[in-house]
Amino acid sequence: MEEKTSVWKRLRSSREVSLVLILVIMLIAVECIQYFGGNGHFLSPTNIGQIFRNNALTMLMALGMLCVLLTAGIDISIASTLGFCGMVVGMLQKNHICQNTLLLFLLAAVIGLGCGLLNGLIIAKCHIAPIIVSMGFMYIWRGLAYVVSGNQWASGADVAHFAEFGKDGSAGPYIVLIVAYVAFFIIMKWTRFGRRIYAVGSNSEAASVSGINVDRVLISVYMIMGFLAGLSGALSVSIYASAQPNMQYGKEMDVIAACVIGGVSMNGGRGSVVGTFLGALFYAVLAKALPLVGLDSIWQNLIKGVVVLAVVLLNTLTQRAMDRSNLERREM
Amino acid sequence: MAGKSGRTIDITPRKGKFFRWETGLIFIFIAVIIFGNIVSPSFNVKSVFMNMPKYLAEMFMMFAMGYILIIAEIDISVGSIVCLAATMTCFANNAGLPMAAQVIICLGVGTLCGVLNGEILTHFQELPSMIVTLGTQIIFRGIAEVSMGSGGSISLSDTKGFAALGGSIGIVPIAFILIIIAAVCFIFILSKTTTGRKMYAIGSNHTTALYSGIKVQKIRRNCYILIGAMAGVCAMFMLATSFGANTTTGQGFEMDVISMCVFGGIATTGGKGNLIGASIAGFTIVLLKIVLSLLNISGQTILVIIGILLIVSVMIPSINEQITNKKKKAALAAKA
Numbered sequence: 010m011e012e013k014t015s016v017w018k019r020l021r022s023s024r025e026v027s028l029v030l031i032l033v034i035m036l037i038a039v040e041c042i043q044y045f046g047g048n049g050h051f052l053s054p055t056n057i058g059q060i061f062r063n064n065a066l067t068m069l070m071a072l073g074m075l076c077v078l079l080t081a082g083i084d085i086s087i088a089s090t091l092g093f094c095g096m097v098v099g100m101l102q103k104n105h106i107c108q109n110t111l112l113l114f115l116l117a118a119v120i121g122l123g124c125g126l127l128n129g130l131i132i133a134k135c136h137i138a139p140i141i142v143s144m145g146f147m148y149i150w151r152g153l154a155y156v157v158s159g160n161q162w163a164s165g166a167d168v169a170h171f172a173e174f175g176k177d178g179s180a181g182p183y184i185v186l187i188v189a190y191v192a193f194f195i196i197m198k199w200t201r202f203g204r205r206i207y208a209v210g211s212n213s214e215a216a217s218v219s220g221i222n223v224d225r226v227l228i229s230v231y232m233i234m235g236f237l238a239g240l241s242g243a244l245s246v247s248i249y250a251s252a253q254p255n256m257q258y259g260k261e262m263d264v265i266a267a268c269v270i271g272g273v274s275m276n277g278g279r280g281s282v283v284g285t286f287l288g289a290l291f292y293a294v295l296a297k298a299l300p301l302v303g304l305d306s307i308w309q310n311l312i313k314g315v316v317v318l319a320v321v322l323l324n325t326l327t328q329r330a331m332d333r334s335n336l337e338r339r340e341m
Numbered sequence: 342m343a344g345k346s347g348r349t350i351d352i353t354p355r356k357g358k359f360f361r362w363e364t365g366l367i368f369i370f371i372a373v374i375i376f377g378n379i380v381s382p383s384f385n386v387k388s389v390f391m392n393m394p395k396y397l398a399e400m401f402m403m404f405a406m407g408y409i410l411i412i413a414e415i416d417i418s419v420g421s422i423v424c425l426a427a428t429m430t431c432f433a434n435n436a437g438l439p440m441a442a443q444v445i446i447c448l449g450v451g452t453l454c455g456v457l458n459g460e461i462l463t464h465f466q467e468l469p470s471m472i473v474t475l476g477t478q479i480i481f482r483g484i485a486e487v488s489m490g491s492g493g494s495i496s497l498s499d500t501k502g503f504a505a506l507g508g509s510i511g512i513v514p515i516a517f518i519l520i521i522i523a524a525v526c527f528i529f530i531l532s533k534t535t536t537g538r539k540m541y542a543i544g545s546n547h548t549t550a551l552y553s554g555i556k557v558q559k560i561r562r563n564c565y566i567l568i569g570a571m572a573g574v575c576a577m578f579m580l581a582t583s584f585g586a587n588t589t590t591g592q593g594f595e596m597d598v599i600s601m602c603v604f605g606g607i608a609t610t611g612g613k614g615n616l617i618g619a620s621i622a623g624f625t626i627v628l629l630k631i632v633l634s635l636l637n638i639s640g641q642t643i644l645v646i647i648g649i650l651l652i653v654s655v656m657i658p659s660i661n662e663q664i665t666n667k668k669k670k671a672a673l674a675a676k677a
Binding site (some may be wrong): 083101131141142144155156253259276303307313314321 | 593
């Protein structure tokens, strides 16, 4: 009997489980509305595929943002890094310099890695607030994207071959997502590097005293973020079959919101890959379901915002209730 | 040496501060003027004033953002507040309300948004302001999008009132005069009144401020309300030059404003910096934008310049500090 209650308690206090529950309830509700409205299944393979494909960028970058937030940092330059890398990839194809898909993906990822390295170096070595440094780079990379583009953009015809990788029905984006999530799950849970990230985020002084090179962890975290942002840049060009200098403007806020919904704390040290995945998925399902239940796409942002705020506030309230009950138990 | 939680107090007397951040900013400001004179034949007082109103609107929010940053908070919802206030004012305008009512609505909507931010943040003190304002950022823009409908844009039908607002007395734009007045008021409050000094106290150490009897939450809430109201003012002057709003109105304003403050020497960790520096930095960036627009350089190239300025301006003090720390250590070692 006692064991049962403890399991139930553990389940209830786990952010992941409550998210799964909410997701399942939401999916069933939408499915019912859809099915009994005579519009077929919501959970059809095409719909599920689209949910992942349309939000592949958010899901991919959320992994990097998880690492950054775990160290109590933040990176708001990612959308610009994405734009810059994507634009480079697009222009290389437009000018017929390179058409090799794999090479272009690698190039974008390497450029992103470089962007992240710069970001991380300044944050770690100069001890400047991450939001300021990444804000500076947000301007720089976005500006460079415009410079690289030369007031042009790469259209569908220019990137036709490249777009094969990410076009509707191709397995490309899904493979990237699956590989990334599996890799991160393993890294964050079972490798020394992953645990070091948590250690630095929970208490950087303690981590430093116990022999962890905090600067190196910080730099590598921002490098990972840059790498994923660069990869997302190429992926974005491939999925949407175009490259514009202002592409995915403001995406960083979506990514941060997905992480926050998934239970990643902005004070560092708390968050998991599963939570991040569920948060991003929740965001994605919401975006897909709203039009289907009869709300115009113009309502999307409003509802997204309300959800983000509601999740954050609810989380605080439950945390308070939990603290209070813990206190009461101790007093007894 | 000081830990994460504590700050060291330097008791050694300062040897006449040779380099002040504001002095450096004035040099940069002058450099921009000289640069403008050299590269553009059409660069003179008149052309600068003529092009100014377009870029000035953001500066109204800069002062309030300075307060917010000094109390170690951040508000990234202001761009969306501008969008919402501008949209609502357009509706009021199209409904044929008098100019005074439109102004009240514009400021009122901004203030209301600020009240919402402030109330949430004071009732949920454990939440970082970044998350809450991220949520309200999406919500405010969402409300604007919903009210604009599927067209995604709305324009003023009667532009007379706002055109007058965007006009000038002689050659000096009204917006410029108001900014100078606002700057004087905000700087005075920050540096000469107890409220201003309390803000520094809160920013330097939140807990100490609380225990020394400062009403921390009241000041926090008021700062958020103030920045909401200033976002309303910004929306008004933005309408005076663009005569309409769309779903991307005000996008990125929050970052522009924060970067002006940081470039002006205000630390986002709180308790450091002043609005004099921020004002000079703001005018420098406005002037730079005007020079580049006179040169017909695409507006986006300036992003690179602003970004580099921003990073260099935060790197210099930090590197400087590291060098002095090293020197101090070396001196200590030599003594021993």
